[in-house]
Amino acid sequence: MASAFxxxxxxxxxxxxxxxxxxxPLRVRAVATTAKKDSSSAAASKAKLTPExxxxxxxxxxxxxxxxxxxxxxxxxxxxFGFVHLYSGQEAVSSGIIRALRPDDYVCSTYRDxxxxxxxxxxxxxxxxxxxxxxxxxxxxxxxSMHMFSAKHGVLGGYAFIGEGxxxxxGAAFKxxxxxxVLGDESSDSVTCSFFGDGTCNVGQFYESLxxxxxxxxxxxxxxxxxxxxxxxxxMRSTSHTLGDADFPYIYKKGPAFxxxxxxxxxxxxMKVREVALEAIERARRGDGPTLIEAETYRFRGHSLADPDExxxxxxxxxxxxxxxxxxxxxxxxxxxxxxxDDIKAIHDRVAAxxxxxxxxxxxxxxxxxxxxxxxxxxxxxxxxIAADGRYRYELPGFTSGTAAVS
Amino acid sequence: MAxxxxxxxxxxxxxxAPAARVAVKPQYVRGAAQVVAAKKKEIMMWEALREATxxxxxxxxxxxxxxxxxxxxxxxxxxxxxxxxxxxxxRVLDTPICENGFMGMGIGAAMTGLRPIVEGMNMGFLLLAxxxxxxxCGMLHYTSGGQFKVPVVIRGPGGVGRQLGAEHSQRLESxxxxxxxxxxxxxxxxxxxxxxxxxxxxxxxPIIFFEHVLLYxxxxxxxxGDYCQSLERAEMVREGTDVSIFTYSRMRxxxxxxxxxxxxxxxxxxxxxxxxxxxxxxxxxSKSIKKTRKALIVEECMKTGxxxxxxxxxxxxxxxxxxxxxxxxxxSQDVPTAYAYExxxxxxxxxxxxxxxxxxMCSKVAAAV
Numbered sequence: 001m002a003s004a005f006x007x008x009x010x011x012x013x014x015x016x017x018x019x020x021x022x023x024x025p026l027r028v029r030a031v032a033t034t035a036k037k038d039s040s041s042a043a044a045s046k047a048k049l050t051p052e053x054x055x056x057x058x059x060x061x062x063x064x065x066x067x068x069x070x071x072x073x074x075x076x077x078x079x080x081f082g083f084v085h086l087y088s089g090q091e092a093v094s095s096g097i098i099r100a101l102r103p104d105d106y107v108c109s110t111y112r113d114x115x116x117x118x119x120x121x122x123x124x125x126x127x128x129x130x131x132x133x134x135x136x137x138x139x140x141x142x143x144x145s146m147h148m149f150s151a152k153h154g155v156l157g158g159y160a161f162i163g164e165g166x167x168x169x170x171g172a173a174f175k176x177x178x179x180x181x182v183l184g185d186e187s188s189d190s191v192t193c194s195f196f197g198d199g200t201c202n203v204g205q206f207y208e209s210l211x212x213x214x215x216x217x218x219x220x221x222x223x224x225x226x227x228x229x230x231x232x233x234x235x236m237r238s239t240s241h242t243l244g245d246a247d248f249p250y251i252y253k254k255g256p257a258f259x260x261x262x263x264x265x266x267x268x269x270x271m272k273v274r275e276v277a278l279e280a281i282e283r284a285r286r287g288d289g290p291t292l293i294e295a296e297t298y299r300f301r302g303h304s305l306a307d308p309d310e311x312x313x314x315x316x317x318x319x320x321x322x323x324x325x326x327x328x329x330x331x332x333x334x335x336x337x338x339x340x341x342d343d344i345k346a347i348h349d350r351v352a353a354x355x356x357x358x359x360x361x362x363x364x365x366x367x368x369x370x371x372x373x374x375x376x377x378x379x380x381x382x383x384x385x386i387a388a389d390g391r392y393r394y395e396l397p398g399f400t401s402g403t404a405a406v407s
Numbered sequence: 408m409a410x411x412x413x414x415x416x417x418x419x420x421x422x423x424a425p426a427a428r429v430a431v432k433p434q435y436v437r438g439a440a441q442v443v444a445a446k447k448k449e450i451m452m453w454e455a456l457r458e459a460t461x462x463x464x465x466x467x468x469x470x471x472x473x474x475x476x477x478x479x480x481x482x483x484x485x486x487x488x489x490x491x492x493x494x495x496x497x498r499v500l501d502t503p504i505c506e507n508g509f510m511g512m513g514i515g516a517a518m519t520g521l522r523p524i525v526e527g528m529n530m531g532f533l534l535l536a537x538x539x540x541x542x543x544c545g546m547l548h549y550t551s552g553g554q555f556k557v558p559v560v561i562r563g564p565g566g567v568g569r570q571l572g573a574e575h576s577q578r579l580e581s582x583x584x585x586x587x588x589x590x591x592x593x594x595x596x597x598x599x600x601x602x603x604x605x606x607x608x609x610x611x612x613p614i615i616f617f618e619h620v621l622l623y624x625x626x627x628x629x630x631x632g633d634y635c636q637s638l639e640r641a642e643m644v645r646e647g648t649d650v651s652i653f654t655y656s657r658m659r660x661x662x663x664x665x666x667x668x669x670x671x672x673x674x675x676x677x678x679x680x681x682x683x684x685x686x687x688x689x690x691x692x693s694k695s696i697k698k699t700r701k702a703l704i705v706e707e708c709m710k711t712g713x714x715x716x717x718x719x720x721x722x723x724x725x726x727x728x729x730x731x732x733x734x735x736x737x738x739s740q741d742v743p744t745a746y747a748y749e750x751x752x753x754x755x756x757x758x759x760x761x762x763x764x765x766x767x768m769c770s771k772v773a774a775a776v
Contacts, residue, residue, distance in 0.1 A: 139550060141552075142549060142551075143551060147551070149550070151554040156518060164539065164542055166511070167508050167509070167511025168511050168512075168514060168543060171512040171516040171517070172516070174512055174521075175521050177497075178497060182468070183468055205508055205511065208505035209508055209511075211503055212508060215503065216497075375553070377548070377549050377587060378588060379553075379557075379558070386640065386689060386691075388725065393686070407686065
């Protein structure tokens, strides 16, 4: 499909990629799910796994797991509050995809965002301090668990309303394409990955975003972390099947309806996730548009730390616990000689130290001062307007101490 | 016709904005001893908004437009007429009909370096984008601890038109009012429309920019050159002594029509166009009230929870001792706007109501003296 946007404003085709030899089109496929696969069938992806990559993936998944488990402890000890949604069990998706991104790529998430932020490179200290509500947190204590942002690391949030982050991610992809096609910057090929769950796939904004991303051929990857449950609502009870499918409401099938490949992947296997991610990222960078990845995964804990988690069966939980991505990767690394027991122990020690350090840092960090109350409401503080004496309100003495009357 | 006359009078009386207005410079004809004054062209408001958009897009390549029918169709009210031919389909982006989606996309683009102008074909349609406007547009800079700014301009026509029915006659300024982190601006003249849009585009804050369906074809002159008007200052429309009338958007003309009547009866009202619906320009507002000691608010949004409700509360709290009379508010009825002409007319404020209100306030105060 010829795209009008391939041309710059003076009519030149902006992308030099048109001159490159044709690549094989990405075939739409479902990469296995539950029962069947044995480890040898992932031969292709194994071949790509170097010791460095394997160890990085292991470190990242372990950091995610240990961090989240520490969050649970800290919550029950009264160090963090409100709604905290832990990612334990889903690490393969975060590590498999985000570790394949570049620093100038973007990630957009939902309220289950701690580990996405960590995988993207936000220091554990900053995330933990944010969770403790301290001013040294990545959002100065103003965001909290559900609103992790990092301009430095390309983390676009952290959103409480599911679905509202996806258009934001599409917007970042729009910028990337705009830089290339309008501003003529041939090097602009940053990719955005938006992460969300199975529940989100019934929200209107999801469909609006699929449509626009495909229409404008944006470098955006939709990642559905299908853990089968939206709080207490089973995916089977909330989502209709594609016509002809009796067994399961597959989300990846919604991709082709909007003109993009849909892929379903075993989200408990970091290598498979990585393989799919690399292909989708490459596709996006080439300018071939978006991909929808449905990762079959599971959260070992409840929806949030307030969730009694009584609806999920013991059998279901046990089945997924047996597929825990971290021991899976460890087995593979040892089998293939990608790491030794000592290497692995060193990673465990490193992660434990990092998590301990993040707690100590957060604990010792100061709380936000009242002055933070007004400072970041506007990028341009003139937004608070003009007071009776003719001064802009941000010029009033109480502004920086958070005591000025601003309305 | 009465409206045209009052508009002309209104334009003639437009007070100087606090920032110096650049005078029209005479053109010097080369080699001639004569000085020839340059004739300023009168254009319509939609053209003024278009000029502002065009100038800002030329000046800054990160400025872009997104909305329904803004491109090939030229914009429902011609504000982006033919701009796609100059800037291309991506800079003047025809979106599908998905307000929440494209509003979010605009915000995401703004967070990462672009400066989108997002058009609501009718401001009312932006009710569908409320999630994005409230949560992400307004709050994101704060929630991210200042890491991401959202320099978007959300603009479009609102207000009661001519028998457009309830859903096309909405005034969203009061709905958006409470959202922290946004500024609300309402334009009313050709001059302030262009100058305010330029400022809004250059602002790093998210600006919700209210135009009015019935004002796109009014004629007037724009300021010279690259004139940008302050987004936070009210406009003095007519200086006076008897009463301070605060208004905005199309109601400015309704007020000035009433003022024509009031002048005949010997009244000397002061008229201030709020321009900035949020935040209020308390300097101009309080100076005026201290002078006249009476405040009348004339607005088109509904009475309940309207801009006037907020303004009345603020005046009451901060200027109570300066008042000789309670603040009066003329707002639209708290009813959906009917289709039938008579009912629609009865929903919004008419000039005679303004006249009656001023007479009532002034006579009551005079009697009390």
